[in-house]
Amino acid sequence: MKILVIGGTGIVGTHVVDTAIQRGHEVSWTYFSSDVENISHAHQLDKTDVGAVNHIIKKIKPNAIIDTAALKADACEVNRARAWSVNVQGTRNVAAAADEIDAHYIYISTDYIFAGDSEEAPYTEEHGVNPVNYYGQTKYAGEVAAMLASTWTVLRTSVVYGLAKPNFMTWVVQQLRESKPVGIVDDQVSTPTYAPDLAEACVKIVESATAGIYHATGPESLSRYEFTLRLADVWGFDMTLIDPISTEELGQYALRPSDGSLDSSRLYELMDSEFTPPDAAFSKMALE
Numbered sequence: 001m002k003i004l005v006i007g008g009t010g011i012v013g014t015h016v017v018d019t020a021i022q023r024g025h026e027v028s029w030t031y032f033s034s035d036v037e038n039i040s041h042a043h044q045l046d047k048t049d050v051g052a053v054n055h056i057i058k059k060i061k062p063n064a065i066i067d068t069a070a071l072k073a074d075a076c077e078v079n080r081a082r083a084w085s086v087n088v089q090g091t092r093n094v095a096a097a098a099d100e101i102d103a104h105y106i107y108i109s110t111d112y113i114f115a116g117d118s119e120e121a122p123y124t125e126e127h128g129v130n131p132v133n134y135y136g137q138t139k140y141a142g143e144v145a146a147m148l149a150s151t152w153t154v155l156r157t158s159v160v161y162g163l164a165k166p167n168f169m170t171w172v173v174q175q176l177r178e179s180k181p182v183g184i185v186d187d188q189v190s191t192p193t194y195a196p197d198l199a200e201a202c203v204k205i206v207e208s209a210t211a212g213i214y215h216a217t218g219p220e221s222l223s224r225y226e227f228t229l230r231l232a233d234v235w236g237f238d239m240t241l242i243d244p245i246s247t248e249e250l251g252q253y254a255l256r257p258s259d260g261s262l263d264s265s266r267l268y269e270l271m272d273s274e275f276t277p278p279d280a281a282f283s284k285m286a287l288e
């Protein structure tokens with residue numbers, strides 16, 4: 001099967017590319033601005049450029065397109081015009097092009113489409129959306145745009161971590177390895193997601209031609225602070241370096257849900273397996 005990964009050099013895209021190749025698929029991927037090792041299968045692309053999107057997709061003619069490319073939360077608050085252009089219009093460009101060639105379109109969304117009310121969490125696919133920041137608004141609008149494709153799947157995920165590319169976990173590891181103190185918010189709860197698990201789910205969705213909306217996160221709800229303490233414990237870091245702080249103290253541009261935990265049982269039932277819990281994922285990565 002031919003698979004095209006949009007944003008194939010980010011933490012999710014990198015793992016999707018690797019997983020799809022390992023499972024015997026013919027894989028191509030795009031990058032926006034990144035060093036690329038295997039240029040023969042990589043294509044530079046700004047998904048907001050409708051002409052470029054149409055050209056690449058018609059040239060490759062993939063059976064499925066997995067779109068991992070998006071502008072992140074704080075950047076969306078700083079530049080709302082660019083956020084809408086990438087997360088909504090860019091998504092619409094890819095979905096429409098996928099529809100033209102009857103390709104299955106898989107769109108990676110986020111827990112930030114929900115308000116993050118601890119009395120409602122964990123959120124299921126049936127919960128109503130209510131984003132607390134502009135990133136969440138654009139990602140939900142992106143979900144609607146994704147439905148332009150004749151066959152589409154939305155996978156909502158949360159706090160993706162791993163070692164392949166920079167992310168919250170790799171930052172923590174670097175700080176603690178250098179014995180630097182870290183202040184970690186203890187009032188943001190989510191369901192952290194091990195990147196290889198999300199990648200495998202993406203490829204299995206393609207293989208099974210499964211359509212619809214699914215939550216695709218780890219099985220445990222943790223605050224960022226709890227996540228960091230567990231990581232430090234498994235990796236043998238000095239836990240006294242880790243201090244709890246509030247979101248207000250951190251001073252992020254974009255508001256965050258207090259508890260954006262997602263219930264991924266629907267996807268787990270489909271796959272007949274759960275994603276890896278954080279402790280087990282930390283132990284696995286410690287051996288790499």
